[in-house]
Amino acid sequence: MDHFPSKPEQIREELSKHYDLTPSQKHIDATKDIYEKTDRVISKEDWNYFAPYVVAINTLKKQKNAVILAHNYMTPEIYHGVADFFGDSLQLAIKATEVEEDVIVQCGVHFMAETSKILNPEKTVLIPDLEAGCSLAESITAEGVAEMRAKYPGAPVVSYVNTTAEVKAASDICCTSANALQIVDAMESDTVIMTPDQYLAQNVANESKKNVVYWPGSCIVHELYTAKDLKAHRELEPDLKIIAHPECTPEVVAEADYTGSTSGIVKWVTDNQPKKTMLVTECSMASNIADQLPDVEFAKPCNMCPFMKKITLENILYSLHTMTHEVKVDPKISAQARKAVQAMIDLSKTFTK
Ligand code: 13P
Ligand code: SF4
Numbered sequence: 001m002d003h004f005p006s007k008p009e010q011i012r013e014e015l016s017k018h019y020d021l022t023p024s025q026k027h028i029d030a031t032k033d034i035y036e037k038t039d040r041v042i043s044k045e046d047w048n049y050f051a052p053y054v055v056a057i058n059t060l061k062k063q064k065n066a067v068i069l070a071h072n073y074m075t076p077e078i079y080h081g082v083a084d085f086f087g088d089s090l091q092l093a094i095k096a097t098e099v100e101e102d103v104i105v106q107c108g109v110h111f112m113a114e115t116s117k118i119l120n121p122e123k124t125v126l127i128p129d130l131e132a133g134c135s136l137a138e139s140i141t142a143e144g145v146a147e148m149r150a151k152y153p154g155a156p157v158v159s160y161v162n163t164t165a166e167v168k169a170a171s172d173i174c175c176t177s178a179n180a181l182q183i184v185d186a187m188e189s190d191t192v193i194m195t196p197d198q199y200l201a202q203n204v205a206n207e208s209k210k211n212v213v214y215w216p217g218s219c220i221v222h223e224l225y226t227a228k229d230l231k232a233h234r235e236l237e238p239d240l241k242i243i244a245h246p247e248c249t250p251e252v253v254a255e256a257d258y259t260g261s262t263s264g265i266v267k268w269v270t271d272n273q274p275k276k277t278m279l280v281t282e283c284s285m286a287s288n289i290a291d292q293l294p295d296v297e298f299a300k301p302c303n304m305c306p307f308m309k310k311i312t313l314e315n316i317l318y319s320l321h322t323m324t325h326e327v328k329v330d331p332k333i334s335a336q337a338r339k340a341v342q343a344m345i346d347l348s349k350t351f352t353k
Helices: 008-016 025-030 032-037 044-063 087-095 108-120 142-152 165-169 181-186 196-205 227-236 250-257 262-272 284-291 313-322 331-351
Strands: 066-071 086-088 101-105 124-126 157-160 173-175 191-195 211-212 241-244 277-278
Touching: 008 087, 025 032, 025 044, 044 066, 044 313, 066 087, 066 108, 086 087, 086 284, 087 108, 087 262, 087 331, 101 108, 101 313, 108 124, 108 157, 108 165, 108 331, 142 157, 142 165, 142 191, 142 284, 157 181, 165 331, 173 181, 173 331, 181 191, 181 196, 181 331, 191 196, 196 250, 227 241, 227 277, 241 250, 241 262, 262 277, 262 284
Parallel strands: 066 086, 066 101, 101 124, 157 173, 157 191, 191 211, 241 277
Antiparallel strands: none
16 A cells, blocks of 8 residues: 655655755765766756765665666656666666566656566566656557457557556567567568557558558657757758657658667767757757767757656655555466567567677
């Protein structure tokens, strides 16, 4: 049973009874090496506030034998300050199969925590805020998958990991933005059903020999970008390198110099070191890599994911302190969903060979 105070001040009051959260030189000294990785985007004043939380979380993690898996969209104080491992959805799913600790704190959204639980039914998986959802995961249910199967009999269902455990359980295999095209191309059937992201599916269809049919879901963050705006930015700054996530519309993807998963984006920018780039994705991506790429200028605009931004240092500490919110998946659904996730992991390992 969760007893999570609804107000941030209640959480803070409770935490301050157990942890030294008053900014001090001691905390600043203890986190000096971490701050150096993010001082281009976090001011000293802000770090004074974050440092006590970073110290408390890193100490508590050891006491509870916990590991923090963080998505690339976490804010820089989480990404650099407390994450033991960070990456895109595929990397996080693979990492979840390898962790030895008893507790996983998933710093990302709910479907990511569910995926970790599906792959580790015996471990405790925590998510610091239950409202960290996803517009894609919310757009389809298992009944929606059944509807698609009835419409396209015999076609395999490839579901994005951005789905609930029930939807994964109703699917043949999962995919992420890092392997979607290869997974679809590996299906034997000529027609392949993709759920729930219509734009990821259309972007895959543009490069695949398969007849890709899809569910009409979308990401509320990436659908905001328009090709018209990107063209206007490029006209103003002809040297600008535009890098997009495949949840953007095909028109936006056509305007981009490179399209890839969040880790693909990090790799492209690191390998190519453009003078000026615009990451057509969630805002924290640029902030998290800004320090390691001092010669790259990151142009705004970017869009925030309101779900990812539900995760804060404060609720991570509270989650680990109280061992809430524990993510649970019905064992039957979990066993069925695991087949779809594991099929993706196994197949994607053959792609990199
Ligand atoms: P990645 O798998 O590319 O990290 O994307 C996950 C996501 O939710 C993007 O919006
Ligand atoms: Fe979901 Fe979009 Fe947020 Fe990713 S960025 S978690 S797809 S709403």
